[in-house]
Every structure is written in C-alpha cells, then in structure tokens.
Amino acid sequence: MKRTKTIIFLILIVVAFGGALMYLWNKNQEDPITYTSESPEEQTIVVKTVATGSIVPKEEILIKPNISGVIEEIFIEAGEYVKQGDLIAQIRVIPNVSSLTSAKNNIASNQTALQTAKINLETQQANYDRQKALFDKGVISANDFEGVKNSYLQTKQSVEQAKINVNSANQNYDIIKTGTTSGLGNIAQTQVRATVSGMVLDVPVKAGNQVIEANNFNEGTSIASLADVKQMIFEGKVDESEVGKIKEGLPLEITVGAIEDKKFDAVLDYIAPKGVAENGAIQFEIKGSLKKMDSTFIRAGLSANASIILEKVENVLAIKEALVQYDTETKKPYVEVEVGDQKFERKDVELGISDGIFVEVKSGISKDDKIKVWNQVQGVPKYAQ
Numbered sequence: 001m002k003r004t005k006t007i008i009f010l011i012l013i014v015v016a017f018g019g020a021l022m023y024l025w026n027k028n029q030e031d032p033i034t035y036t037s038e039s040p041e042e043q044t045i046v047v048k049t050v051a052t053g054s055i056v057p058k059e060e061i062l063i064k065p066n067i068s069g070v071i072e073e074i075f076i077e078a079g080e081y082v083k084q085g086d087l088i089a090q091i092r093v094i095p096n097v098s099s100l101t102s103a104k105n106n107i108a109s110n111q112t113a114l115q116t117a118k119i120n121l122e123t124q125q126a127n128y129d130r131q132k133a134l135f136d137k138g139v140i141s142a143n144d145f146e147g148v149k150n151s152y153l154q155t156k157q158s159v160e161q162a163k164i165n166v167n168s169a170n171q172n173y174d175i176i177k178t179g180t181t182s183g184l185g186n187i188a189q190t191q192v193r194a195t196v197s198g199m200v201l202d203v204p205v206k207a208g209n210q211v212i213e214a215n216n217f218n219e220g221t222s223i224a225s226l227a228d229v230k231q232m233i234f235e236g237k238v239d240e241s242e243v244g245k246i247k248e249g250l251p252l253e254i255t256v257g258a259i260e261d262k263k264f265d266a267v268l269d270y271i272a273p274k275g276v277a278e279n280g281a282i283q284f285e286i287k288g289s290l291k292k293m294d295s296t297f298i299r300a301g302l303s304a305n306a307s308i309i310l311e312k313v314e315n316v317l318a319i320k321e322a323l324v325q326y327d328t329e330t331k332k333p334y335v336e337v338e339v340g341d342q343k344f345e346r347k348d349v350e351l352g353i354s355d356g357i358f359v360e361v362k363s364g365i366s367k368d369d370k371i372k373v374w375n376q377v378q379g380v381p382k383y384a385q
C-alpha cells in the first residue's frame with residue numbers, strides 16, 4: 001500500500017514537470033510583441049459644435065394694400081428683381097352696397113343743406129345791402145348795423161362750410177365706389193407698388209383673390225414678399241447642452257445641402273435668451289450673418305448646417321489622442337518615446353485643445369520623436385482595428 005502511494009506521487013511529479021516544460025516550450029514559440037511608433041505632425045485642430053437650420057433673408061418685406069378689394073392684375077412673378085416704386089398689382093374696389101347707399105344719401109343731405117344756406121345768404125345779402133344804405137345815410141346806428149353785418153358774415157361762412165361738406169361727401173362716395181379720389185392723391189391707391197428694391201420671393205395671391213388692408217383687427221393680406229438676397233443669414237437651433245459653450249461673435253462655417261463642396265463664412269450674431277421645448281429637449285435659436293458672398297446664388301429657405309468654431313489652432317504640433325497615456329497617481333499625461341530598438345522612454349507632455357482625434361502638444365516632445373503605440377494587439381493599434 002505504501003509502495004503504491006509512492007509510485008502515484010512520483011507519477012504526479014513527472015506529469016507536473018512535463019506540463020511545465022510544455023508550457024515553457026509553447027511560450028518560447030510565441031512571437032514577442034513588437035510595438036510600432038508614430039511621429040508627431042503639424043495639424044490644424046478645430047473644436048466645433050454643429051447647429052442645423054436654414055438660409056433666410058436678413059429682412060423680408062411683406063407688401064400689403066392700403067385698401068380692400070379684388071386683385072385685378074399681378075405684374076410680377078417670384079424670382080424677379082424689382083425697384084422701389086415698381087408696379088406690383090392693380091386692385092379693383094368692390095363697394096359695399098350699404099356703405100355706398102349711405103354715402104349717396106349723405107351727398108343728397110349735404111346738397112340740400114347747401115341750397116338752404118345759399119337761400120339764407122341771399123336773404124341776408126339783401127338785408128345787409130339795405131341796412132348799409134340806411135347806415136350810410138345816418139338813419140340807423142353803428143351798433144344796429146354791426147349786428148346785421150355779423151349775421152350776414154355768419155351766413156356766408158355757413159355756405160362755405162356747406163360747400164366743404166358736399167365736397168367731402170362726394171370724396172367719401174368716390175372712395176367707397178372706386179377706392180380713391182382726386183383729392184387724396186397717393187394716400188389711397190388701387191395700384192400697389194414696391195416699397196423697397198429686391199427680389200420677389202413669393203406672390204401668394206392671384207388675379208381674382210380678395211384682399212384687405214391692414215387695420216387694428218387684421219394684419220392685412222400680403223400681396224408679395226421682397227428681400228435683398230445679397231444679405232442672407234443662417235437661422236438654426238442648438239441644444240441646451242451646447243448653448244453654454246457658444247457666444248456672440250464666434251465664426252461659423254455654413255454648408256448648404258443643395259450646394260456641394262462649398263462652405264460659406266459667417267459670424268454668430270444672436271443667441272436666443274429663452275429656449276423652446278422640442279421633442280423632449282430644450283432648443284435655443286441662433287442667427288448668423290453670412291459674410292460677403294461670391295457669385296454663388298443661395299435660395300432662401302435652403303436647409304443648412306453651421307459649424308460653430310469654439311476653438312481653432314493652426315499648424316501646431318499634434319499627435320493622435322490615442323497615443324497619450326495618463327499616470328495612475330498624478331493623472332498627468334505622458335507618452336513613450338523610442339530611444340532604441342523596441343526601447344522606449346517616458347516623457348511628460350503638456351497638451352492643448354483636442355478635436356477628439358488629434359490633440360495639440362505644447363511641450364515635452366519634438367517633431368522628430370517617435371511615439372510608442374502602446375494600445376495595440378499583435379502589432380495593430382486598437383484605434384485602427
């Protein structure tokens with residue numbers, strides 16, 4: 001029994017020894033890890049956030065009539081350039097029957113009043129002439145003649161006022177019937193003209209459409225919208241998580257979906273002080289003025305993206321951010337620089353801004369250094385897999 005235990009123990013020792021030899025042999029057969037290296041290079045690093053929106057005119061002017069009626073003719077089309085004062089549309093006034101009848105009755109009433117005033121004036125004129133003759137002969141006193149004279153002058157003024165009332169009633173009738181009158185000049189017009197120069201963006205009405213003028217209860221009917229398409233802005237929205245990073249005056253790079261391989265420079269002019277809830281997130285409106293554009297024509301309303309440049313450095317020494325390591329205790333960044341064949345030396349570095357791929361290196365290494373790619377498997381960097 002004792003001999004059997006000894007034999008088993010010896011066998012176990014032999015098996016363990018053989019296993020150890022096999023492990024060591026297999027370990028020696030594996031290729032040693034060979035680290036690759038990369039050199040720093042000059043880069044332009046841009047830190048930015050993106051806002052979505054559209055291109056719109058800086059100022060869009062709505063042309064509205066100053067009188068109600070029906071569009072008789074339209075003289076413009078969308079896309080045309082017009083100058084201030086150019087004819088846009090002709091309006092035909094459709095009078096209200098009740099108002100027209102009332103205006104006509106008002107004319108008749110004022111004409112009757114005028115005839116009555118003229119008859120009274122004739123009576124007062126005769127009395128005045130008679131009393132004046134008596135006054136000249138010294139038959140009546142100056143005080144009595146003065147009373148007759150005042151009565152005559154008052155009657156004469158009443159006639160003049162009656163004439164004004166008749167003329168006003170006639171003008172009111174003309175305005176209700178035709179929309180204008182000779183006495184008003186350009187105050188009431190059935191011809192609608194451009195108030196500014198620019199491109200016609202939209203003509204939302206057609207001949208035959210009824211239009212109304214703007215008043216205290218209605219904003220009026222827009223006949224056309226005009227804008228200077230050389231002064232365009234970007235209107236977009238940014239998320240609440242990004243709005244704290246931006247400020248007025250930052251540069252923008254605008255890309256328009258319909259215009260390929262083209263970027264437009266702009267400046268951030270406006271950030272809304274109040275956000276609006278959209279799809280469960282708070283969005284803030286922003287606006288940016290496009291700088292002087294070239295001959296490229298951008299149509300109003302085109303969708304666009306704006307890259308808001310938060311930070312930018314040009315031609316600085318940079319390495320891939322994946323090459324940077326951090327000390328476990330001090331959390332300071334460092335890299336390993338090649339000093340011989342598969343021999344590396346740690347060097348602390350001072351980092352600048354990063355775009356998520358490349359990071360600026362302010363000090364610690366030179367352009368000629370070779371940086372160890374430490375996070376690799378079988379010779380291939382992890383970030384390249």
